[in-house]
Each structure stands twice: as structure tokens, then as C-alpha cells.
Amino acid sequence: xxxxxxxxxxxxxxxxxxxxxxxxxxxxxxxxxxxxxxxxxxxxxxxxxxxxxxxxxxxxxxxxxxxxxxxxxxxxxxxxxxxxxxxxxxxxxxxxxxxxxxxxxxxxxxxxxxxxxxxxxxxxxxxxxxxxxxxxxxxxxxxxxxxxxxxxxxxxxxxxxxxxxxxxxxxxxxxxxxxxxxxxxxxxxxxxxxxxxxxxxxxxxxxxxxxxxxxxxxxxxxxxxxxxxxxxxxxxxxxxxxxxxxxxxxxxxxxxxxxxxxxxxxxxxxxxxxxxxxxxxxxxxxxxxxxxxxxxxxxxxxxxxxxxxxxxxxxxxxxxxxxxxxxxxxxxxxxxxxxxxxxxxxxxxxxxxxxxxxxxxxxxxxxxxxxxxxxxxxxxxxxxxxxxxxxxxxxxxxxxxxxxxxxxxxxxxxxxxxxxxxxxxxxxxxxxxxxxxxxxxxxxxxxxxxxxxxxxxxxxxxxxxxxxxxxxxxxxxxxxxxxxxxxxxxxxxxxxxxxxxxxxxxxxxxxxxxxxxxxxxxxxxxxxxxxxxxxxxxxxxxxxxxxxxxxxxxxxxxxxxxxxxxxxxxxxxxxxxxxxxxxxxxxxxxxxxxxxxxxxxxxxxxxxxxxxxxxxxxxxxxxxxxxxxxxxxxxxxxxxxxxxxxxxxxxxxxxxxxxxxxx
Numbered sequence: 001x002x003x004x005x006x007x008x009x010x011x012x013x014x015x016x017x018x019x020x021x022x023x024x025x026x027x028x029x030x031x032x033x034x035x036x037x038x039x040x041x042x043x044x045x046x047x048x049x050x051x052x053x054x055x056x057x058x059x060x061x062x063x064x065x066x067x068x069x070x071x072x073x074x075x076x077x078x079x080x081x082x083x084x085x086x087x088x089x090x091x092x093x094x095x096x097x098x099x100x101x102x103x104x105x106x107x108x109x110x111x112x113x114x115x116x117x118x119x120x121x122x123x124x125x126x127x128x129x130x131x132x133x134x135x136x137x138x139x140x141x142x143x144x145x146x147x148x149x150x151x152x153x154x155x156x157x158x159x160x161x162x163x164x165x166x167x168x169x170x171x172x173x174x175x176x177x178x179x180x181x182x183x184x185x186x187x188x189x190x191x192x193x194x195x196x197x198x199x200x201x202x203x204x205x206x207x208x209x210x211x212x213x214x215x216x217x218x219x220x221x222x223x224x225x226x227x228x229x230x231x232x233x234x235x236x237x238x239x240x241x242x243x244x245x246x247x248x249x250x251x252x253x254x255x256x257x258x259x260x261x262x263x264x265x266x267x268x269x270x271x272x273x274x275x276x277x278x279x280x281x282x283x284x285x286x287x288x289x290x291x292x293x294x295x296x297x298x299x300x301x302x303x304x305x306x307x308x309x310x311x312x313x314x315x316x317x318x319x320x321x322x323x324x325x326x327x328x329x330x331x332x333x334x335x336x337x338x339x340x341x342x343x344x345x346x347x348x349x350x351x352x353x354x355x356x357x358x359x360x361x362x363x364x365x366x367x368x369x370x371x372x373x374x375x376x377x378x379x380x381x382x383x384x385x386x387x388x389x390x391x392x393x394x395x396x397x398x399x400x401x402x403x404x405x406x407x408x409x410x411x412x413x414x415x416x417x418x419x420x421x422x423x424x425x426x427x428x429x430x431x432x433x434x435x436x437x438x439x440x441x442x443x444x445x446x447x448x449x450x451x452x453x454x455x456x457x458x459x460x461x462x463x464x465x466x467x468x469x470x471x472x473x474x475x476x477x478x479x480x481x482x483x484x485x486x487x488x489x490x491x492x493x494x495x496x497x498x499x500x501x502x503x504x505x506x507x508x509x510x511x512x513x514x515x516x517x518x519x520x521x522x523x524x525x526x527x528x529x530x531x532x533x534x535x536x537x538x539x540x541x542x543x544x545x546x547x548x549x550x551x552x553x554x555x556x557x558x559x560x561x562x563x564x565x566x567x568x569x570x571x572x573x574x575x576x577x578x579x580x581x582x583x584x585x586x587x588x589x590x591x592x593x594x595x596x597x598x599x600x601x602x603x604x605x606x607x608x609x610x611x612x613x614x615x616x617x618x619x620x621x622x623x624x625x626x627x628x629x630x631x632x633x634x635x636x637x638x639x640x641x642x643x644x645x646x647x648x649x650x651x652x653x654x655x656x657x658x659x660x661x662x663x
Contacts, residue, residue, distance in 0.1 A: 009448060009455040010080040011397045012048040016057060020067035023078045026087055034046035034075040034112035037565035039113070040139050040146075042070060044108040045088055049246075049309040051318060052122045058316070066129055074109075078607035080105075080402060081603030082308060083448050083457050086508045089519040095119035109135050114516060115150030151656040154516050165503070169563025170555070170579040172215075178569035179211050185570065186223055190252045191230035192568055197245040197257070200231055202267035203573030206610075209274050210580035212329050213609040221278065225386050227657045228275050231268075232287045235352070237360035238322070238347065240385040242290030243298065244268050246526075247327050248314075254352055255359050258319055258394070259312035262299055263527045266407035267292055268499040273415045274610055284365045284603050285419070287396040292415050292424050295408060298396075304434040305400030306408050314394045319636040321391050321654050324384075325349075332387035334382060345444040399450045402439045402463040403527065405431055419603050425477060432474045435467055436486055443489060464494045465533025472540045472613075479615050480622025484544060491541055494534050495504050495553060501557035505531045522561045528574035531557055536578045543588045543613040543623045544643065554582065581611025584641035587661065590626040591616035593637035600637045603654035607661055 004024050005017040016023055024030035034041045046053030060066045070076050081088035081104060090104070096102045102121065107128075109118040123131060139148050158242040159584040168174060184202055185193040193201050205224045212221040218257045231237055234253025236245050243265050245256030250492040272288035275281060299306040304660040315318040324347050330338030341347070344366070367375050396587075409431045416425030438454055439446050444468060445459030449510055459467075468490040475483035500520060507519040507530050535554045542551035565572045565579060589604050593616055601616045606615060615626040630636045636652040651657050 002429070005078060009334045009399065009401055009450040009453060010048075010083045011450070012046060012053075012080040012082070013055075013078055014077050014316065016061060018632070019057070019061045020064050020071075021061050021076050022067075022071045023076050026079050026084055030075055030077050031112055031114060034205075037075065037081075039074055039112070040135060041110045041112060042074045042076045042118075043079060043087075043090060043106075043108040043110055044076065044522060045081050045108070045310075046104045047080055047082045048395070048399075049261070049311045050104050051257070051259070051312040052103075054313055054316065056105050056128075060123070060128045063125060069132045071378040073132065073139075082397075083455065085447075085462075086460055086512070086515060086519055087215060088661070089507060089521060091116060091275060091514045091519055092185035095121070095520075098153060100606075110148050111147060112177050113150075113611065115147070115154050116516075117146050117153060118151035119153075123434065126350055126485075127130065135608050140643045152556050154527055164504075165560070167557045167559040167562050167568060168492065170562060170565075170583055172583060174562055174566045174584065175211060175576060175579060176215070177566045178572075179208065179217065181567070181569045182208065183219060183223060186226075187251065189260070189598055192253075197247050197249050198251055198253065199526075200244055200264060201227060201266055201324050201570070202264065202271050203412075203528060203574065203577065204570060205271045205573075206267070206274070207569070207576040207580060209271070209278065209575045210549070210577055210584075210610050212278070213605050214580055214584045216469075223636055224271070224410060225275060225279060225281070228271060228284060229281075230281055232272075233362040234434075235361045237287065237380055238294070239360040239362055239401055240381050241294060241298070242287070243294035244291070254361055257312055258322060260294075260298075260310040261526070262295070262308050262401070262404045265299075266404065266411045267297055267527075269295065269411040270414055273411070273418055277418055277606060279389075282367075283414065286367060288415060289419065290333075290422070292412060292421065294428050295422065296410070301398050301400060302449075304438075304451075305402075307377050307396050307398040308401055308404060309397040311394040314392045319353055319357065320392055321388065323351075323353045323359055325351070325357055328387075329384070337380055337383075340376075341384070345376070365440065365588055387653060399455075400434070400439075402435055402445055402447050402459055404593065405531070406434055406463070406468070406533075407472035407527070408468030409435075410466075410473040413470075413473035428470070429478065432483060435470070439463075439467070444493060445490065458512055459511070460509075460512075461498050461505055461530025462527060462533050463655050464498070465491045465530055465535075465537050466528070468537035469533060469540070472537060472544065475544070476613060476615050479617030479621055479624055479627070480619075483625070484541075484625075487537060488545070491537060491550060492533070498530075498534070499553075500560075502560055503553075504560040505534055505557060521566060522575070523571040524569075524574050529561075529572075531561060532574035532578055535575065536581075539578060539611075541588060544615070548645070551582075554578070559580065577611075581609075584611060587612040588626060588645075588647075589642040590630050590642075590644040591633045592619040592620055592627060592630050592640070594632075595637060598637040599654050600639055600652070600657060603657055605640060607658055609661070 006012045051643045070402035095468045098119045110116045123486040208220040208224045236248045236253045236256045246259045269291045272284045275284035328343045345360040352358040412424040412428040445463045446454045447457045448455040469488035471483040498505045536548045561575045565576045619631045621627045
């Protein structure tokens, strides 16, 4: 026997390639080996930036005695949840059904047929060793009961993922109830929703911003603004280098779990870009710019594409790179600036983190300060970041995930066109090219690549939805028909291979690997649900092409999550965001022009509600339906404003365009 992870594309699997455990990757051969040896299977699921995954690996999987016990009595399979979200979803449902909770690392004992019969998460070394002994004994002496329990779990998992429940068509009343539900859970002191641990509610904020634009709700805008400000000034935001951590362990955003994920930062880039567009807030603009810079600087990979994450740990210690003491500030800045920085960033002798260290937070409003103070602050940040760069740095999970890069493409395209950032615009186009040329294989998406080599796992629904969204965003900022055509192809695959009989969507294709059940989870988790992402792309594609069948498919799918949006909006923020665009029309704006810098174009992007589709380009541009039969009037740039496939008369002045967008 031998460890079989050396050739994996997943950085998480590669972290375990030197374990004395005889790991298998997820494959049919592993289960066949379990049947041949007549032993149970251990399925261990995690991801590269997971702190407790590292702890369990160090305590148990690097231990010779534990490894020997595993190798003798089990076939051990290691799974990267980010590479195989379908496998993760099925066994996470089983874990939650058996234990009432879930998380990573996820530890599942299963029959050679894959039926789970005992599930858990992190186990300390001694407890894990005893568990291995107990499972081995039960498999030997109580096989019938073990198999029966596994069958019962499989039945429960299947029941939990049944589709075809109650529906509710999207309406103004339903979305108002969702906004009201979020307002009831709002933390009036620190912003956001719920208590510790506190995750950035990016998808809920995107919904609230669109709700504000459609209804004029001041409360919805304030909920989003308050959360945005508190997060930006907290320790969850990297005050030196930009970018957000995965979550805060407290309710006031001070101490983060230090991993930085691509998907969080892509979604938050959209939040802060839209906050700035709607309010003109200088803090929101700065955070948007710095988050875009973080994505390109710290997550860009040599082969193209954006890496998945920065690790929570540095040399096995959380916060080693990021936390400071007053003495360390003085060493980096000198006595006077060190004392000033300690006051500004609230670094105390007692510390806000561990071992007398503090996480940097922005203790007061510095963006609106006088120019000399702002200049001092920027100088201090630059010097502290230089000092921090000399410390050990967290590892990086450099696999490129299609869905998460799709989210980044959309965010960068929005940031580029709204702020005028040439780097964000160019990055969005470049990333789209990477996905089209590397991840799109024979018309179907592959989920991951690494070092320019595409991995075996096939794309799941959120890959199709998020990448199609990204392609449509690039089509709008370039008027290049290639991206519209590619997005349409992805949506056609989704409609042909992922739809449920009730009009919703499964998370896996009908011709994908058969698992215990076929997952169909409509709830948002760390990322948008696949259903929400595909609906977003369907709504935009229909508006851009005039092909109403795609809109009808989106409306049918959104109706399947209507009760979820209304009753549990915190878990359906992205679907609610899409529903806002659908209910608003969405607006469709075609601008016939030879000058993309014309004020008419700028006004359209700045003033049109989020969710609007906009294409500006030469009249009658081939392959661009939104510009078809829409000439310039009297040789002037001309905007054609439509809503829900119904159009107003064309306008040639920014003032008249704005009047078309006011309800």
C-alpha cells in the first residue's frame, strides 16, 4: 500500500501526500479496494486554508501509530471540499443529520458502497484512535447493524434533499418581507446579522442595496451602509494590505479567522463598489479599490486565474503574520509614530487577540481627515506593511476554481466600469479568457485547474452560473459577442442537464458521477447557491438577447425558492438579489456610440440600478442583439432604455437618460 496523493492537483490533497496514511483520492478504485479487503471506508473532507484540518492532520494523520491503525482497518479517502463540492454536500447532509451540526474537517465512516454510518468533524488524536478501534470492532462484530444504520442515513439524506416543495412567485410583497426579516436580525451596534462567529453578509447586502434602489427604502440602504462601515473598520478587514478574512470570531468584527477566501473578497468588492456608487462614501471607495488590488496582487497566479485562498495559519500559528504588540509598532515606526499608530489601530498592552497581541482595527474615521493626517496614516500603513512582509507569510491555496473566478470577473468588471479602473477592467477580461480557454472543455466546464493544468472534477451548477455571469459582465464592458455566445452555451448546458421536474435545479448534471443522492441545495452558504447564480445569468442573458425562454426558466426557478427568500432571507440573499433585478425589469440600456467615454455612457453606468444590463458600442455591431436596429440619432451617442422588454423613446442627453431611470 502507499499514499496516492502525489499527483493530485488539489493543494489540500498535496498537503497530505507525505502522511504515513495510505490515502486514496476520491475514485471508484478506492471503493473497489474496500470491497476487495472487506473493510470500511474513512472519508476525510477538508480544504487547504482550514485551521482545524491542519490540526487534525498534524495530530493524527502524521502519527505513525494512528496511520498504522487506519491502514490496517480502513481504506482512507481524502477529499478537497472545494474541488468536489458535490461529494462534500452529500456527506455534509449526512453529518448534519447524524450530529445536528457540520463543519470541517469532516470525518465520515462509510461502507464499501459509500453509505455513511458514523459521521463527525474534528477529533483529537486520542479520541480519534479510540474511534478507529470502535468502528473496526463494530464492523467485525455488528456488521448487520452497521449496514442497516448506513442505509437509514442514506434514506434520510435523500429525504433532506428532495426537490419539488412549495413555491411562491416573486413579488414586491415577498421581497419586502425578506428585507423586513433582515432588519429584525440586524445588529444595531456593530452591523451585520446575528452574533458570533460573524460572517460578512455580502449576499444579503447586495440584496438590500438593490431593494433600496427599487423601492427607495432608506432602511435597506442604512443596513448595508452600517455593516459595510463596521466591517471595513474592524479586524476582519486587513487594514494594511486590503482584503477581508473569512469571518470574525466575535460579534464586533475585531478578531478574524485569518484565512482570506477569493469568493468573500469578490462578493465584498461588489458590495463596496455599489455602496460607493450609491452614497459617494470615501471609505467604501477606498475599500473597494484596495480589495480589487488585493485580489490581483495576492491571489493572481503565474498561469492566469485567481488562487482560492490564503491560509488561516502561518507556520501553524494563527495571526502570526497579522497581529501586533505596541513594542512591535515602535520597532517598525519609531517611538512617536508607534504610539500614534497604537492609538489609531487600538493596539494595547493587554492585546485584543492572543499572547498580548492585537489585530489592527481602524479606531476612528481617517478617510475624511485633513490631508496631512491622511498622508501620515498612509505613510504609517506603508511602513507597517513593509515590516510585516518580513515576517513569515501564510501559505496560499493556488488552485483556480471556476465558480469563484466567475464571481471575481463580475466584481472586477463592475469595479472597472464604475470607477474607471483600467487594471480591474483588464483583469476581468483576462480572467474570462483563462476560464474560456482552460476550463471549458468540449462545451462543458471543469471546476479546477492548477499551474495551468485542468483538473478532472467536472463543473457543478454554481460553476455554470457564476462563470456565465462573469462572461455576461465582460460582454457588457466590451460589446464583444464572443462572451455572450459562450454564456449562452453554458446556460443551455445548465437547462439541459441540471433542471429538476419542478423547475428548480440540481447541483450536479444528469450525466455526472452518481453519488448517494443528487444534491439540490437552494440555500446560500459561503458562496451563492448554484440556483441563484444560474438565475442571475438567465435573467441577464434574456435581457441582453431578448430570448424570453431564458427569463421564463429563471422565473420558474426563483419561484421554487420564494418561500425561502420570504421566510429565511439570511440564507437566500443572492436569490433575493436576483429577484430584485427581475422584478425591476431589469432595465436594458443600449448605447449606440463611437465614443465609449461619452458622458451618456458614464451616466448610464453610474445611475442605472444594479442588475441593469448595459452595452455601449458601434451601432449594428454584429452579434450584439442589444445594439441591433438602434442607430445614433443626428450623429449623437444615443441611449435606448427598455424595461422588461418594453422600450421608451431614445435619448441623447444624460439628463434625459436619468429621467428614464427615475420611477
